[in-house]
Each structure stands twice: as C-alpha cells, then as structure tokens.
Amino acid sequence: MPLVPGRQILSEALKGGYGVGAFNVNNMEQIQSIMMAAKETQSPVFIQASRGALKYSNLNYLRHLMLAAVELNPDIPMAMHLDHGNSLESAKTAVELGFSSVMIDGSLKEDGKTPTTYAENVDVTRKVVEYCHQYGVSVEGELGTLGGIEDGVGSGQIHLTDPDQAIGFIQETGVDYLALAIGTSHGAYKFKTAPKLAMDIVKKVRAKAPEVPLVMHGSSSVPADLRDAINRYGGQMPNAMGVPVEAIQEGIKNGVAKINVDTDGRMAITAAIRKIFVEDPKVFDPREYLSPARDAHAKIVAERMRQFGAAGHAKDYKPMTLAENKAYYASKGK
Ligand code: G3H
Ligand code: 13P
Ligand code: ZN
Numbered sequence: 001m002p003l004v005p006g007r008q009i010l011s012e013a014l015k016g017g018y019g020v021g022a023f024n025v026n027n028m029e030q031i032q033s034i035m036m037a038a039k040e041t042q043s044p045v046f047i048q049a050s051r052g053a054l055k056y057s058n059l060n061y062l063r064h065l066m067l068a069a070v071e072l073n074p075d076i077p078m079a080m081h082l083d084h085g086n087s088l089e090s091a092k093t094a095v096e097l098g099f100s101s102v103m104i105d106g107s108l109k110e111d112g113k114t115p116t117t118y119a120e121n122v123d124v125t126r127k128v129v130e131y132c133h134q135y136g137v138s139v140e141g142e143l144g145t146l147g148g149i150e151d152g153v154g155s156g157q158i159h160l161t162d163p164d165q166a167i168g169f170i171q172e173t174g175v176d177y178l179a180l181a182i183g184t185s186h187g188a189y190k191f192k193t194a195p196k197l198a199m200d201i202v203k204k205v206r207a208k209a210p211e212v213p214l215v216m217h218g219s220s221s222v223p224a225d226l227r228d229a230i231n232r233y234g235g236q237m238p239n240a241m242g243v244p245v246e247a248i249q250e251g252i253k254n255g256v257a258k259i260n261v262d263t264d265g266r267m268a269i270t271a272a273i274r275k276i277f278v279e280d281p282k283v284f285d286p287r288e289y290l291s292p293a294r295d296a297h298a299k300i301v302a303e304r305m306r307q308f309g310a311a312g313h314a315k316d317y318k319p320m321t322l323a324e325n326k327a328y329y330a331s332k333g334k
Helices: 007-017 029-040 051-056 060-072 088-097 120-135 164-175 199-208 226-230 243-251 262-277 288-308 324-332
Strands: 020-024 045-050 078-085 101-104 138-143 177-180 214-216 256-261
Touching: 007 020, 007 051, 007 078, 007 138, 020 029, 020 078, 020 138, 020 288, 029 060, 029 262, 029 288, 045 051, 045 060, 051 078, 051 088, 051 101, 060 078, 060 256, 078 088, 088 101, 088 120, 101 120, 120 164, 120 324, 138 164, 164 177, 164 199, 177 199, 199 214, 199 243, 214 243, 226 256, 243 256, 243 288, 256 262, 256 288, 262 288
Parallel strands: 020 045, 020 256, 045 078, 078 101, 101 138, 138 177, 177 214, 214 256
Antiparallel strands: none
C-alpha cells in the first residue's frame, strides 16, 4: 500500500477542488525529496519518469527506487507515472515496470518532435488506453502541442488545444485525464514578456466534460530567487521565466487536477549545489552537496503542494488497487 491508480488520485482531487503535483525524477535524491515533501505536507503525489529518465537510469534502477518510496510511505497515495510516452511500446514498458499511470503523448510522432494529425493521435491513444486498462493502469492523453524542447522532446511550436476537439478526443479514446496546450512550454524560458495563458480553453473543456481531470504541463514557476542564485554562483540562466503560481491556482479552480513540475526542482537542486561549490571549494564528498540539494528540492516541492491545495489530503480516501481499478474499467466497458 499504496501504489494508487492515477485515476483515483485525480478524481479525488477534482472532487476536493485541489491539484496534485506530478514531479519528475531521475535519481534517488529526487525521489527522496519529493516523498519528504509529501510526508511533511500529507499530500497525494505523482512521481513521474520521462523516457529520458528511464534511459538514464536503465529502467530498473528507477523502478526499484520508486517502489522503495511506496514501501517507505504507506500513508501517502502515490502514482508511478510515465511522462510523455511516445508509443504503445513505451506504455507496455511502463506497465511491465509496475507503473500505475501512463501518459501517451500522441500530439507528437514517435520522434517526439513532429506534430501528428488528430486521427493519428486518436489512434495511438486509443490503443494505449485499451492496453493499459486491462491492467488497471490509468492513461493521460495530450491534445495540442506545447512549446519548448526538453531533452529533444517537443515540437518547439505551440498549437493550442481546440476545446471542441478535446471533447471528441475524450469520447473517442477513453482517456482518464487530458493534457491541454494553453500556452505553457517545457523548460525555464516559457515567456519572453508577460506570461499569458489561454484559460478559456480549460473552462470550455471543463464545462462539457466536468468529470475528466485536466492536466497542465510546463507548469514550473521558475522562481526569480533560484534563477538569481544560479546566476550568482556561476550559472547562466538569463531571462528565465515561468508560469505564475496564481495562474496555476486559477487552472485548478477550473478543473486542472494534475500539474507537471520538473524545471523548478532542477533549479532548486542546481542552485544549492552551485552555492556549495563556490562557497566551499574543498567539498568533494557527494553527500555534502547532495544532502542540501535534496533539502532545497523538498522545500520547493512542499511549497507547491501547499499552493496547489493538496496538503492535508493524503488520508481522505481508501486507496484503490490496480486490480480494483481494472474491475472499474470492466464495469464501465472501458
Ligand atoms: O516533459 C519534460 C520533462 O521536464 C522531462 O524532461 O525529457 O529531459 O527528462 P526530460
Ligand atoms: P516544466 O519544464 O515547466 O517543469 O514542465 C514539466 C513537464 O511538463 C513534464 O511533463
Ligand atoms: Zn510535459
């Protein structure tokens, strides 16, 4: 207990009017800091691994580290989630690894760069839903493309989601939750001038599909203090700008239940390590810089959990097993 199907965590969040942070991980320290924050704030959480993260960690390292987090945190509802899966094969790998939630980003072709047609997106997403639901694993789809390129993933161009098309997409694919493109992008350089999001898209989808949790990618706020600390200690992150927390909170009021955050964590870790290297050049034991980096990461994750309203909701409900979720899908003919 409790590796929880993403569907349950997000439908509870939708009911409770709060958002659940989905934080990216690549190594042990990131998993530990996110779980420290979840425990401290008593928040449900998504721990998510991109394909790049799985490759970096040879699949099984990350799987066992995530399972350690489940084992050590029996009171925290946690989903193990594949971020930006690009094919049925990547979804199968995640299911084999024991993930309880899978994203198929059918908005882009398998190269992770070229936008697909609507029909191509429906086709691959439906196949992933059919496959994952047999195992009680929940599925996130994406319609519309974000800007920004992370680790070679992303078209670099924003195509905002068409809200009417989103309703058809939900019906045709059976996805459990849907990522919308509303003007955010991955990474630390989201806006050149003032941030602006197309919140009307969220409102329109919510009005027609109130039971479907919505997902915001590219939701790091890129705090100025972390950017300035990185720059002060020898880094180069000029003009980095993110999504204001207030904009995310407005999204949550309008049906956003899953909020993807990676860059903020990367910045907290980098700022802490840079500071130590500059202030104490004699340090060479990795524990001496990884421990403060872990604490800095935990601090920002806990702050986001509180800001998204998830704090205090860890014990609101009895976690479901994947077998129970599988039975749920079967009962709905999904
Ligand atoms: O979607 C982007 C996430 O920040 C993961 O990035 O592909 O570099 O691991 P990554
Ligand atoms: P950020 O780069 O804004 O943290 O977005 C992360 C993300 O969307 C992961 O899927
Ligand atoms: Zn993303």
